[in-house]
Amino acid sequence: MFAQVIQGRTNDPAALWNRFEEWDRSLKPRAQGFLGSTGGVSEDGEVIVMARFESEDSARSNSDRPEQSEWWAETEKNFDGEVRFYDSTDVETTWGGGTDDAGFVQVIQGRLPSREQRERWKQAEDEAEEWMRENRPDVMGSVTVWQDTDFTQLVYFTSEEEARIGEQKQPSEASGAQEDWMGQIEDLKFVDLKRPYFSSP
Secondary structure: OOEEEEEEEEEHHHHHHHHHHHHHHHOOOOOOEEEEEEEEEOOEEEEEEEEEOOHHHHHHHHHHHHHHHHHHHHHHOOOOOOOEEEEOOOEEEEOOOOOOOOEEEEEEEEOOOHHHHHHHHHHHHHHHHHHHHHHHHOEEEEEEEEEOEEEEEEEEEOOOOHHHHOOOOOOOOOOEEEEHHHOOOOEEEEEEEOOOOEEEE
């Protein structure tokens, strides 16, 4: 799988999402290998979109289309300042991955200090999966896009309200472990997408 994360800021979320809806109508039908996308704008105007493709080649093929370039030239006008792109074939899914049925998506970004710490973090996530399935029905899945030890993780929830309630269910030992892990993450950042936008093949 190949994923691209697009990140920037906007003062006009409605105009920006009109452009993405235009992509859905006009360009998506001919987007080779497109697997889906998740996006949104936080309350303070931060934009994050993650698009997934079957392979890097299929993503490049889509980017090289003249109509794609024309669409982006117009879409970019709805961003304020720099737009950043993060490309990766290092993509992990947890609890089944993302879902278009989510009512709330939280983006977690940061950097782990080493590859060893990354491996230990993944192991801890795997070990917690059974508990999460039994006790956190609000968590519907997650997708993590890695660039070495830098990551962007999208966690999909049934709703923001249920996510906040679920946060209080963590057992004390799990909460302590989570705090330990969070303390190791550099440049930790949370972005709440309260009105997520989804696109499916």
